[in-house]
Amino acid sequence: MIPGWHDLLTKISRLETGDWQAMGWLKRWFVATRAAVFVMTLFSALIGIILAIPNAQFDGLNAVLVCLGLVLAHATNNLVNDWTDFKKGVDKDNYFRTQYGPQPLESGLLSERQLFGYIALTGGLAMMVGAVLIARTELQTLYWMLAGAFFVLFYTWPLKYVGLGEPAVWIVWGPLMVLASSLVVSGEYSTTAIWVSCLYGIGPTTVVFGKHIDKLTEDTAKGVRTLPVQLGERLSRASVLGLWLIQYVGVTVGVILGALHWAYLIIWLALPKFFDAWRRYRQPRPEVCPDDWPEQAWPLYLVHVAFLYNKGFSGLMFLGVVLSVVLPVVF
Template identity: 45%
Template structure:
């Protein structure tokens, strides 16, 4: 039976489900939960940003944009599935590891056998490849290179990049120049350095979320031999790094306006400044040993990443509104 309500829940969070609840789900709901669809909004936003910049420059085409956004989202979903499979096979996600505590892990929780998992993964990756192939046929040029770069990160983010402190820089590159700049290129047929710099403003958001998550599970990762950048830097420097990246988002917006690349509406992001003192307090001290009484259910043991995620949503909303306003005024 189709459960649209569960679709919405899976798109909004990573729910924990019993075996009985899982068995009652329709295939779409299972796919949305298995691939952690709640984080796909960041990929959609990246493609939307590239599309907006192409529209601003007079190059927008609906068919190319829809193929781009769907291809990127299915590629991201493929990466999430491969991430879970790789970490499960390497023994990282065993023994109530962080990944199992804040959401369903279909393999570790015994909700899917490997055969069913690979069918979901094959269909997801197949759709991404078909859409990417069609875009290469339509655009050629750098499109193949961009797709190959994306495939590299899909296949090798979990291992070895994440294990050797390269996962966080990879996210900055993927959600910035590769996704936003690449979406613009597919639509416009040319590269734009203004769009590239703008893409970094957006990409710093997902990077702070990942940095926060890896800081949350720093000790667990260290014990498993997963040397993320926060493991290498330590908690204090990692917390400081997130604050530096958040500050860089606002400073880059100021620089883009001062340099004349974009107009004053981009400064709408400054409306989020009143929320920063609370974020500074959170990142100014170590993670608490247990969730505070008023902390929302279903999020702990995520702490730093939860607050980075909330800031990213607030900032990105204002950022996109400012860009739309600037485009319409221009």
């Protein structure tokens, strides 16, 4: 069945070849780039943008451009990721990636030439947006853009293959995206933005941790030495729990020290979701789909738990960011 726009933006859709052929080119692009995960990028960009509002200068057009540019960069990374894994044979033989959604090349939905067309178009648009932002700001924007390009090109290989994929995700979705967004819309970033960026980046990092724990066995067999492969499942699950705790402690300490507005304490409303995620991460990953788990989501398990929890926590942190800017003005 051809997925609707809501499905394309909220989950990784499973497709038959006929469904793919019946879709328009825009929906195909959303499927191929795995658009459901763009929400993490938008949160990063919007957090940086909103934190820049109190600064002396604020450029609304740059705010729109940086959101667009970062989403296009994320999409390019996902396409490059699929091509790299395909060329290295990682996604062959019903590998984890092909079980939960279509890998464009492995599933036969796109040829290499067609995928390169997607990469060229998406990456080209990202660079065009970046060039406009450089022209509208300062040369410093170029340096941030080059740092982002490094991770787009080299995340899948070699970073992910040597256990540096998870730290790279923290850098990109935390300090890099948040601070760069603040910088291009106002010409500066605050101490608060630095604090928040370091804590927010933990969320996407735990999502990637969850994905790599889910496919730990497959990655080990394929020689993909992600951090969970090197740490083992038990220590990796404990690491995710520790990272989530750091977010709560970091926000609370920030409020106590005066680095963050008290409105950030709203993140504690995520505790019910946290306890559910904690319960699942305390147990070894099941080898078969649990009875209380949606069958259509399997084999996504720990990554799905982390994604849903992070979505709720990040939404509350985003609300805290908004309130921290609005409340001082209103009151």
